Structure formats: C-alpha cells, structure tokens
Amino acid sequence: MARLTIDRAQKRFGSYLALDHVSIDVEDGEFLAVLGPSGCGKTTLLRQIAGFDKLDGGAIRIGERLVSSAETHIPPEHRKLGIVFQSYALWPHMTVAENVAYGLTVAGVRDPERARRVAAALDLVGLNGFAERRPGLLSGGQRQRVALARCLVTEPSLVLLDEPLANLDVHLRAAMEDEFARFHERTGTTMVYITHDQAEAMALADRIAVMDRGRLLQLATPSLLYREPANATVAGFIGEGMVLPATVLSAPQAGRCRVKVLGLEAVVRCRPDQPVTDGAKLCLRARDIGLAATGQDGLAAAVERLSYQGGHFRLEARPACAGDTLLHLDANEPAPAAPGDTVRIAIHDGWVIPDAGALREVA
Numbered sequence: 392m393a394r395l396t397i398d399r400a401q402k403r404f405g406s407y408l409a410l411d412h413v414s415i416d417v418e419d420g421e422f423l424a425v426l427g428p429s430g431c432g433k434t435t436l437l438r439q440i441a442g443f444d445k446l447d448g449g450a451i452r453i454g455e456r457l458v459s460s461a462e463t464h465i466p467p468e469h470r471k472l473g474i475v476f477q478s479y480a481l482w483p484h485m486t487v488a489e490n491v492a493y494g495l496t497v498a499g500v501r502d503p504e505r506a507r508r509v510a511a512a513l514d515l516v517g518l519n520g521f522a523e524r525r526p527g528l529l530s531g532g533q534r535q536r537v538a539l540a541r542c543l544v545t546e547p548s549l550v551l552l553d554e555p556l557a558n559l560d561v562h563l564r565a566a567m568e569d570e571f572a573r574f575h576e577r578t579g580t581t582m583v584y585i586t587h588d589q590a591e592a593m594a595l596a597d598r599i600a601v602m603d604r605g606r607l608l609q610l611a612t613p614s615l616l617y618r619e620p621a622n623a624t625v626a627g628f629i630g631e632g633m634v635l636p637a638t639v640l641s642a643p644q645a646g647r648c649r650v651k652v653l654g655l656e657a658v659v660r661c662r663p664d665q666p667v668t669d670g671a672k673l674c675l676r677a678r679d680i681g682l683a684a685t686g687q688d689g690l691a692a693a694v695e696r697l698s699y700q701g702g703h704f705r706l707e708a709r710p711a712c713a714g715d716t717l718l719h720l721d722a723n724e725p726a727p728a729a730p731g732d733t734v735r736i737a738i739h740d741g742w743v744i745p746d747a748g749a750l751r752e753v754a
C-alpha cells in the first residue's frame with residue numbers, strides 16, 4: 392500500500408494540453424474515483440500513473456518514490472502496480488489459476504509459494520472452485536474477478552482500475568460494485584478507479600476527482616460534490632444539477648442566504664464568504680424543488696413531459712418567465728399534472744455556486 396501524489400501533471404498531444412497542471416493526493420488506502428466525460432483526460436492520467444507514457448511536466452510519486460517527471464521515468468513493471476482493464480486481458484489458452492499465477496511466474500515466484508498465493512487470491516474474489524477452468528467458460532463478471540485476482544496476487548502497492556465494469560450488464564455491475572467495495576475493505580489497498588459513470592463513482596469512492604478538458608475541476612467526497620459543487624460544470628455533470636442565474640440578496644447566516652431566482656425569492660445554502668451579488672449562479676437538484684402547496688409562493692411553469700420512474704414521476708416544466716430554462720423535479724403518484732398544464736413550482740433548497748472556487752478543493 393502506498394499513497395499517490397500527482398503534482399501539477401502535464402501531458403501534451405501536439406498543441407493540446409490533455410493534462411493541464413493536475414494535482415491530486417491519494418491517501419494510503421484511499422479509494423479515489425476519477426470521473427469525467429469522454430475525452431476529459433481520465434485515461435491519459437491513468438497512463439501517466441502506470442508509466443505507459445512520459446510526463447511533459449510536474450511529478451508523480453508512489454509512496455515517497457518519484458516515478459514520473461519530465462526527467463524521470465520509472466517503467467511500469469517497476470512501479471509495483473496492479474492494473475485491471477475494461478477488456479479483462481486474460482490469456483484464453485491458460486486456466487484461471489495459470490492466468491492468476493502469471494505475474495508471479497514472471498517475477499520468479501515458484502511453487503508451493505506461488506500456488507498458495509494463487510489460491511488465496513482466488514479465495515478473496517470468491518472463485519476458488521474455478522481454478523482449472525478456461526476464461527472462455529466464465530461469465531463477464533467472473534472474468535473480471537479473475538482479472539482482479541491476477542492483479543492482487545502480486546500484492547501491488549497501488550491498484551489502477553480502468554472502467555472495469557463498462558462491459559457488464561446493469562445487474563452484474565451492481566454485484567461487482569459490491570465486490571470491489573468488499574475487496575477494498577478487506578485489503579485496504581490504495582485504488583484509483585477511472586469511470587465516466589457517476590453512480591459507480593459515488594457508490595465506491597472515498598473521494599472523486601472530477602475532470603473536464605484536461606483540468607481537475609473538483610476533488611471532494613461524493614456527498615460534498617453533490618451538495619456543494621465548486622462550479623457550474625460540476626453542478627451540471629453530477630446529479631443533473633440545474634444551473635440558473637440568481638441574485639444573492641443577503642449576507643450568509645449559518646450557511647444560508649436569501650436569493651432571487653426566476654423572479655422568486657428563496658433561502659438556499661452557500662459558502663460562509665458568499666458575497667451579495669446580482670451575478671451569482673444557483674445549482675438546483677430535482678429534490679430541491681417541488682409543486683407549491685396551496686397558498687405557497689410558486690413559479691408558474693408549463694408541464695412539457697411526465698415520465699414514470701417507478702414509484703414517482705419525473706416532471707419537466709418550462710417557467711413562463713424563462714422560456715430557455717427547463718426545470719425537472721420528482722412528483723409522487725398519482726400524476727399531479729399532464730403535459731400542457733400550468734403548475735406552480737416552489738424552491739425549498741439549493742446551493743450558490745462559489746465564484747472563484749473552481750480549482751480548489753471544497754472540503
């Protein structure tokens with residue numbers, strides 16, 4: 392186990408800065424997810440940590456050891472890493488046990504030590520009855536567990552996982568999420584998990600690094616990312632936040648301030664240093680708004696769509712005062728309105744997106 396320190400990492404492809412001064416500290420034993428849309432630089436970052444590519448600037452340390460900088464490049468096989476790929480990358484002609492033993496064989500570990508460690512790794516991923524099978528006769532989830540066992544058997548100080556569940560169906564993904572979480576609990580290995588699936592990142596990670604266009608936008612716990620996004624991109628990307636222009640009317644008091652949004656006044660959450668301004672942005676989650684009760688202040692909006700989500704509806708409505716804005720909220724059964732109806736929407740909560748906090752950790 393080891394901590395991982397990424398310090399102002401830079402990687403260029405021609406004139407494009409695929410990693411733009413990315414700094415992330417991963418604690419010893421931490422589970423970090425790197426999350427972002429396609430092309431944001433997740434794989435590029437993983438390749439730098441693994442040592443498949445050379446850094447153009449900055450530094451990467453595993454434990455105390457400098458493994459990457461513009462001048463230093465320790466090759467992947469000397470980084471004490473385990474890597475689990477989306478594609479499993481198992482040898483089809485070898486049995487499960489032989490696949491798992493491969494890294495040990497290459498490292499010169501012989502039986503009975505090798506057999507003992509292979510059995511222990513298969514046990515850890517719940518595959519001890521499958522040692523003699525070939526990968527072709529396993530399900531996708533079982534193959535991914537073999538890949539995990541193969542990575543663990545060498546006792547890496549750091550495990551990198553590159554979208555390991557992307558090829559699995561929804562049910563298997565959920566089961567494997569549990570598997571990864573249990574595995575992390577049992578071994579305490581430091582893990583960096585690359586994904587574009589925010590539900591997966593939220594379910595598994597201690598902290599999430601959100602990236603966009605080569606930059607780190609925010610590094611925080613799943614709950615903080617959801618409740619207090621540092622900027623409009625994170626607000627929109629995580630939890631389908633609605634980002635709306637707002638006026639902050641009052642100075643913060645006990646973490647809240649009064650705002651005016653879409654002509655309606657509301658009390659929402661904000662940072663303690665939030666200034667009074669007419670140029671603020673408010674992040675609203677579906678759960679922050681709802682249909683106004685009789686006599687309650689509300690915003691007139693025309694219902695455009697109603698979709699059943701199992702137990703509740705998702706209602707999309709366009710405010711009369713802001714034709715380019717579409718709000719979405721959850722409404723209980725039975726359906727409270729139909730497309731074309733006018734409803735009144737109340738704002739119960741929200742978060743004033745901090746102005747200048749875009750590149751620092753909000754923790």
Ligand SMILES: Nc1ncnc2c1ncn2[C@@H]1O[C@H](COP(=O)(O)OP(=O)(O)OP(=O)(O)O)[C@@H](O)[C@H]1O
Nearest residue numbers: 404405409427428429430431432433434435436587
């Ligand atoms: N070898 C390369 N040469 C040129 N450009 C590259 C190379 N590798 C990546 N890029 C570019 O760098 C950017 C980041 O790519 P990267 O593969 O890291 O994104 P990603 O977040 O992993 O995306 P995805 O989720 O689609 O895999 C993209 O614009 C990509 O086109």
